[in-house]
Amino acid sequence: MEPTEAGTLPRLLLGVATGVPAGAAVGVVATISAGETGGPSWTAWLVHAVVFGAVFGLLVSGRKQTAASSFAVGLLLGLGDWILWQLTFTVLLAGDVPRWSLSEVVAGYDELVRAVLLGGLTGPLLYGLTVLWDRREAGRPVPRPPHIVVVGGGFGGVGAARRLDTLVGRGLRAEVTVISESNFLLFTPLLVEVASSTLEPRHISAPVRAALRNAAFLHGRVESVDPDRRELVVAAGGGGGQRVHYDELIVAVGAVPRFFELPGVAEHAFAMKSIDDANRLRNQVLAALEQADLETDTAEQVRLLTFVVAGGGFAGTELVAELFDLVHGVLHHYPRLHEAAPRFVLVHSGDRLLPELSADLGDYALRTLTARGIEFRLGTRVVEAGPGFVRFSDDEQVETRTFVWTAGNRPGALVERIGSAGASGPLQVDEYLRVTGMNGVWAVGDCARIPVPGRPGTYYPPTAQHAIREGKAVADNIAAVAGGRKPAPFRYGGLGVLVSLGHRRAAGQVFGRRVSGQFGWLLWRAVYLGKLPGAEKRLRVAVDWLLDLVFSRDIALTSATLVSTTAPDRDRHV
Incomplete structure (x- = not known):
């Protein structure tokens, strides 16, 4: 025995x-x-x-x-x-x-x-x-332990699951199940470097199962939630929907792109939320270079070598800088493009770049990227997109084959199906991370609107560092409730923010101090390297970065990507 x-x-x-x-x-x-x-x-x-x-x-x-x-x-x-x-x-x-x-x-x-x-x-x-x-x-009758279900495999969901997993190992009587459509945690702050051919996709994704010892994992999609019966319907495997009972539910489904029903945007824009999105964009950019190298029609070649990014926050700014480095770093492989001038345009509805940073750092980023040749349209919105163009609110139309959207997000579809609490956006939660008006339901991350204690009308930003802390806090609060104790309000001041500007430059604020230039870039890489889950992923990313300092970026197409054009085939080089 x-x-x-x-x-x-x-x-x-x-x-x-x-x-x-x-x-x-x-x-x-x-x-x-x-x-x-x-x-x-x-x-x-x-x-x-x-x-x-x-x-x-x-x-x-x-x-x-x-x-x-x-x-x-x-x-x-x-x-x-x-x-x-x-x-x-x-x-x-x-x-x-x-x-x-x-x-x-x-x-x-x-x-x-x-x-x-x-x-x-x-x-x-x-x-x-x-x-x-x-x-x-x-021989003793043991009451059924409470079943805690975490929906979502992002920073908030995995942060909550790992904390609960640890608490169960320390004696918390509970069953924990994690349900996610992907079986890995994606380190989204480095996703743009996958799109720019700097990092391998697998190196920024960590299997969720490997991080859990005392919790179960279910690879599936939650179709509906019944808060009254405390039951989920999960689509998993090839069978019908599975019913999963819960006593406490943590919703951490993140966010998806929001296109504001703008004509043609959803159909023609590239998103930047997943590994598949990053791979598609990388292949699109490289395929555009391949076809531009063959193109004899000047207008079409210009269209192929024009790249438009919508959104002047962290994601859009880092992306346009990385795409600029990718294209100019591999242009020497395309002999007919040596005299070409690729065009990069970032359109942002705000009056300044990077509103998450202080005004002087935003101006520094704008000056740095403008000096490199990137164009900016501030105070301007995208109003329409087509197969070969993007139209702005000032009636300017830019001809392009590559248009990327980072200008808006909304909570995942599950949030809308949970109830009226999430009908108009993120789930409204109290300072303890409990969804208002729903017993036994908690929410963290991008899908939750979390108030800052003592500051009415202000909410925590949807960043990775906040989601990780929210996940740990909600796990501790659920454990406290299960033990008959009072939950604690969530409080987190943040360590700072950093944004990569490409070309080995970065800008940001760390512990209230301004950093920029190459030192900011080194700090940016050191911070994110330390935050990667697991020593193996840190080593792989470090090796990728070292190789990027020595060798040109990989231009191998990983799919049969073709960029549709209007130029007749007979005018192409053969």
């Missing part, structure tokens, strides 16, 4: 309960063996046995063991106890420096025998008591 995992307090008590009799038995044997010379001090020895048993219980009894493995582990812990206590701590307490010499080992031989015997007896005793404890607990 293999004992199952007990709670922290039972493990501690079981360890003490086995350490005392094992210590007493070893003490008796040591006293008899010592004869007239006397054995160990009983008080000190029994205290030592109690501590040893407590440590043994905390380290070992919570894991599956057999009688033989418990005995072997006991011997090893006894040996470690002798090395740490007899050869190290007692020497330090005496005011000397541990030398671990052969003479000290020989002098402490009797203590070594006692420590190993103590461990050898404590292991099997602890195993036996743990088996009895498990049988006793198995």
